[in-house]
Each structure stands twice: as structure tokens, then as C-alpha cells.
Amino acid sequence: MQVWRLIGFYTCDVLVVGAGPAGSIAASIVAKKGFKTILCEEHKMVGRPCHCTGKLSVHAFREFNLPKDSILNSVKAAKLYSPGGFKLDIRKDSVDSYIIDRELFDSRLSDLACSRGADLLLRTRVYDVEREFETHVILKARKDGSPVRLRSRLIIDAEGATPILPGKFGLRPVSDLLLGVQYEISGIQFESPDSVELYFNRIFAPGFFAWIVPLSECMARVGLCVRRSMATSPINQYIDRFIRMLIDRGRLRDFKVEKVLAGVEPAGPYISPSYSDNIMVVGDSAGHVKPTSGGGIYFGLKAAKLAGETAVKCLDKMNVSKWQLRVYEDEWVRAFGRELNVTFLLRRILNSLTDDEVDRLIRKMSEWDIKSVVERYGDTAYQSKVIFPLIPRFLKRSLEKLDDISLLARIAAEGFLALIT
Numbered sequence: 001m002q003v004w005r006l007i008g009f010y011t012c013d014v015l016v017v018g019a020g021p022a023g024s025i026a027a028s029i030v031a032k033k034g035f036k037t038i039l040c041e042e043h044k045m046v047g048r049p050c051h052c053t054g055k056l057s058v059h060a061f062r063e064f065n066l067p068k069d070s071i072l073n074s075v076k077a078a079k080l081y082s083p084g085g086f087k088l089d090i091r092k093d094s095v096d097s098y099i100i101d102r103e104l105f106d107s108r109l110s111d112l113a114c115s116r117g118a119d120l121l122l123r124t125r126v127y128d129v130e131r132e133f134e135t136h137v138i139l140k141a142r143k144d145g146s147p148v149r150l151r152s153r154l155i156i157d158a159e160g161a162t163p164i165l166p167g168k169f170g171l172r173p174v175s176d177l178l179l180g181v182q183y184e185i186s187g188i189q190f191e192s193p194d195s196v197e198l199y200f201n202r203i204f205a206p207g208f209f210a211w212i213v214p215l216s217e218c219m220a221r222v223g224l225c226v227r228r229s230m231a232t233s234p235i236n237q238y239i240d241r242f243i244r245m246l247i248d249r250g251r252l253r254d255f256k257v258e259k260v261l262a263g264v265e266p267a268g269p270y271i272s273p274s275y276s277d278n279i280m281v282v283g284d285s286a287g288h289v290k291p292t293s294g295g296g297i298y299f300g301l302k303a304a305k306l307a308g309e310t311a312v313k314c315l316d317k318m319n320v321s322k323w324q325l326r327v328y329e330d331e332w333v334r335a336f337g338r339e340l341n342v343t344f345l346l347r348r349i350l351n352s353l354t355d356d357e358v359d360r361l362i363r364k365m366s367e368w369d370i371k372s373v374v375e376r377y378g379d380t381a382y383q384s385k386v387i388f389p390l391i392p393r394f395l396k397r398s399l400e401k402l403d404d405i406s407l408l409a410r411i412a413a414e415g416f417l418a419l420i421t
């Protein structure tokens with residue numbers, strides 16, 4: 001085997017492309033079952049550069065054996081700021097999410113994959129594929145700048161938001177992206193650092209929102225995403241506007257920017273099919289991200305687990321055709337497909353509203369005591385859970401005033417349009 005490697009030729013049963021959380025979890029499941037697994041990552045270190053705020057639902061820690069030493073803070077509340085500056089406080093009784101150190105989190109997960117037998121190839125960027133009969137594929141990559149070839153029976157593609165491989169297998173890519181930028185700031189003050197702050201305003205976050213996520217009493221991640229198709233300025237101008245607004249409102253005074261990061265993530269909708277002969281696509285690469293909040297780690301982990309388990313079954317049967325691999329998509333759709341569909345619909349409605357309408361909506365949520373429903377049923381990971389209990393209250397209260405009926409009608413019309421187009 002070493003001789004082949006010396007001439008740049010690698011063979012395996014499963015090649016996982018991308019050592020983010022999704023790739024590492026998929027690799028660890030397949031490797032644990034004794035299949036020869038290679039996990040390749042283009043960067044020289046797993047987890048770097050980081051491109052994430054690291055807010056992860058408690059469900060993820062309950063469901064997966066995740067590294068607890070990566071937890072920096074826990075949050076149970078959110079403050080929603082309307083475009084006009086109105087604040088809606090939502091607080092749950094128990095912890096809803098953890099804020100994690102993504103670099104440590106990713107590197108611990110790849111360590112787990114390696115400890116189970118996966119072979120991690122760093123500085124290895126896959127760029128092309130060719131088929132070898134029906135049973136194998138050969139991926140072309142550059143490792144440390146030199147060309148290498150990787151022969152595998154099956155590929156699990158976990159390349160993140162801008163993948164190369166799905167298109168090469170004839171799979172449709174995710175059509176729109178969120179562009180994100182974030183500062184890690186010291187010197188910011190929190191009364192209690194268990195509440196995230198979300199700011200809605202097209203001036204600094206068209207198609208999404210800006211955030212302050214506390215790490216401690218005096219440290220925070222301050223950032224935003226904009227939807228690429230709605231952005232009209234470079235991303236640095238949006239974060240400048242947001243920071244200026246926070247300074248003007250007295251939210252930021254003596255602060256220091258400790259770290260800057262930028263990244264992209266899929267804005268949905270997810271890809272379907274997410275598999276073809278010899279390949280399954282997981283995580284951001286498949287659009288497994290909630291379009292409302294941009295959270296992609298948890299569903300990426302779930303998809304990766306299902307892909308890993310499907311891989312094991314199909315390799316046992318010596319059949320990795322698309323007819324066998326389609327089980328993977330059936331299962332992830334059952335697990336969180338509804339959630340992605342509902343949040344995509346909500347995001348389309350929100351993006352169609354003007355800042356004035358979003359302002360009214362957030363004020364009404366407070367006036368109608370909708371926040372108590374959100375506090376009771378709200379769940380970062382499964383946001384659709386709150387929709388059905390909200391509908392009757394929303395209908396009842398908005399029908400009481402003519403002015404409010406118009407807002408309801410706008411939302412209903414946009415929802416209907418989103419459903420039929």
C-alpha cells in the first residue's frame with residue numbers, strides 16, 4: 001500500500017471529502033465498521049479557518065457523542081430587535097443552545113474518525129472525478145501541491161457550501177448563498193450572558209439578520225449574513241453599518257476586535273436528489289441548513305450519520321448504485337425535511353416583507369403576547385414546532401383590527417405565493 005502512496009495513488013472503500021463536522025461524523029461511522037476510509041481536507045489543519053458562530057442546539061449534544069470541552073457558553077434567551085429599534089425578549093426555562101469553539105469541535109471530531117481507523121489526508125484538495133467501470137470512481141486531487149489519485153467505491157461529499165463534486169455527478173447545486181462576516185469582540189457588556197441578540201434591518205442585513213452572541217460577560221461574536229441575491233454592497237460595508245448602529249445606540253463603547261472571520265453557507269433550498277451512483281452529499285454541500293437561522297451543524301451531523309449508516313449497508317451488499325443509496329435521502333427527509341421546508345417558506349415570507357412590516361410584526365408579537373407561545377414551544381433546532389400553536393393566536397388577534405388584517409393578508413399572500421412557485 002505504501003508503495004502506491006509513494007507514487008500518489010490511494011485506494012479505499014469510502015472517500016469522505018471535507019473534514020468539517022459532517023465529513024468527520026460520516027467517516028467515523030464507516031471506519032468503525034472496518035471499511036477502509038479516507039477523509040480528505042484541503043486545509044493544513046482541521047477546523048481552520050473557522051467560519052461559524054458556533055451556536056448549536058442542545059439536541060445535538062444529546063443525540064451525538066460530541067466534545068463537551070468545546071462548549072464556551074450556554075444560552076436560553078433571545079432579544080429580537082425590529083428595524084425601528086423595538087425589543088422583544090424571549091426567554092426559556094432551560095438551556096436551548098450551546099456556543100462552541102468550532103475549531104476545537106471540528107478537530108475533536110476528526111480525531112474521533114481517526115481513532116476509529118479513518119485515514120486523514122490534510123492539504124488534499126479534490127478537484128475532479130472520473131468513473132472506473134460501474135464499481136469505482138477515481139478522484140483527482142492535489143496533495144501538498146502535487147497531483148494524487150484516490151480510488152474509491154463510494155464518496156461521501158461533505159465539501160461545505162461551495163462544493164465541486166455534486167455538479168460533476170449531475171446533481172443540481174444549491175442556488176443561493178448567504179455571505180457572512182463576524183468579529184469576535186472584547187469589551188462588550190452583558191447583564192447576563194445567556195441571551196443572544198438578533199437585529200433585523202435591510203440596511204445592514206438584507207435577506208437575513210445580524211447578531212450578538214455572548215461568549216462571556218465581556219466577550220461576544222458580533223456578525224451578520226446577507227443573502228447574496230439581495231446584496232447590493234460589499235459585505236464589509238454591511239458590518240461597518242451594523243457596528244456603527246451599535247455604537248450610536250450605545251451598545252458598543254470601549255471594545256476591541258480580537259478576531260475577524262468570513263464565510264458562506266447555503267441559503268436553500270436543499271438539493272434533491274442528494275445522491276447518485278457512488279455518491280451521497282451531506283451537510284452544507286447538500287443545503288442541510290435552516291434558512292431562517294442559518295444553523296447547519298445539527299442537521300449536517302444528522303445527515304452524515306444517515307449517510308454513514310447507508311454506506312455501511314450498501315458496502316455490505318456490494319452495491320453502491322443510486323437505487324440503493326436513495327434510502328439515504330428517504331431517511332434524511334423523514335428526519336428533518338419538513339423542518340427545512342417550513343423554515344424555507346418562513347424565510348421567503350420574511351424576505352418579502354419591508355422593514356416597516358417586519359417592525360410591525362415584531363411589535364405585534366409583543367402586543368399579542370405571542371412570545372409566551374414562542375417561549376413554550378420554541379426550539380432552535382425544530383422551529384416549525386412553534387408555527388402550528390401560533391397560527392390560531394395570530395389569526396384571532398390580527399382579525400380584531402383592520403390595520404392588522406392587512407399585515408396578516410400580506411403574510412398569507414406571500415406564503416401562498418411561496419408555496420405555488
Ligand SMILES: Cc1cc2nc3c(=O)[nH]c(=O)nc-3n(C[C@H](O)[C@H](O)[C@H](O)COP(=O)(O)OP(=O)(O)OC[C@H]3O[C@@H](n4cnc5c(N)ncnc54)[C@H](O)[C@@H]3O)c2cc1C
Pocket residue numbers: 017018019020021022023040041042043047051052053054055056124125126127158159160161163164179180181182223224225262263264265282283284285289294295296297298300
Ligand atoms: C458566518 C457564519 C456563521 C454560522 N453560524 C452557525 C451557527 O451558529 N450554528 C450553526 O449550526 N451553523 C452556523 N453556520 C453554518 C455552519 O458553519 C455550517 O452549516 C457547517 O459548518 C456545515 O458543516 P459541513 O461539515 O457540512 O461543512 P464545513 O464545516 O464547511 O466543512 C467542509 C470542509 O470541507 C473542506 N473542503 C471543501 N472543499 C474541499 C475539496 N474540494 N477537497 C477537500 N476538502 C474540501 C473545507 O475546507 C471544510 O473544512 C454559520 C455559517 C456562517 C458562514
